[in-house]
Amino acid sequence: MADKLAEICATKRIEVAERKPKRLSHWPAPSPPRGFEAALRAKSASGIALIAEIKKASPSKGLIRADFDPAAHAIAYQAGGAACLSVLTDAPYFQGHEDYLIAARNACDLPVIRKDFMVDPWQCAEARQMGGDAILIIVAALDDVAMVEIEDAAFAQGLDVLVEVHDEAELDRALTHLKSKLVGVNNRNLKTFDVDLATTERLAKLVPADILLVCESGISTHADCQRMAAAGVNTFLVGESLMRNADVQLATQRLLTGHG
């Protein structure tokens, strides 16, 4: 299979070059950041901390949610017990939009990560103007210099940074070059789309104690959460399995508690 991540990032670079000259100055000031990492740390101290993802479609699965309503999903996720939201803003591959982030964040009190492919530090200012509280850095998508520049730009905007890795080499690069203490292990290989929860179990052993580790992708049941908890991980980023459920609030409660 062709390298999908490389293709997505190449498309993103063209999109960013087109967007840059057209925006920023006329945007109203967003409300202050809500503290994405702090919300996760607070919840994970006493149980499961969930980043619930608002995800309409994906390259691997196509359309996931036909009756897509970001504000309603945000309300349901908060009522179901999520600590934070993730909102996809990439349009070409995920049918996302910045308006979805704005609508979701306005509908609830939860901190929100702008889930997109960050290839340029400028996207951090853009993320904050949308109201984002955090951004994602995908280590596999960037060289060392670029990821440091994007992290610095994010911190300068008051954003938290979720650093995403998929293997030992990426984890080593993240721990060597980046300052963020929020690291996600993506169980999905973004080049092949294969998903394997054993990825988190393997890498969790290598993560220092001061890092808050997030298990990303492929979580669909409370039993999956319990399996990861046995590896010392109780913070999760979950999209598809919740978004496919007609009752998003109930699905969130079930994932977190095992009943409901």
Ligand SMILES: O=C(O)c1ccccc1NCC(=O)[C@H](O)[C@H](O)COP(=O)(O)O
């Ligand atoms: O989800 C995809 O198909 C995908 C393809 C290429 C790059 C990124 C992709 N997903 C981003 C994510 O990592 C997930 O949206 C997130 O971790 C939630 O995963 P899931 O619970 O499996 O929807």
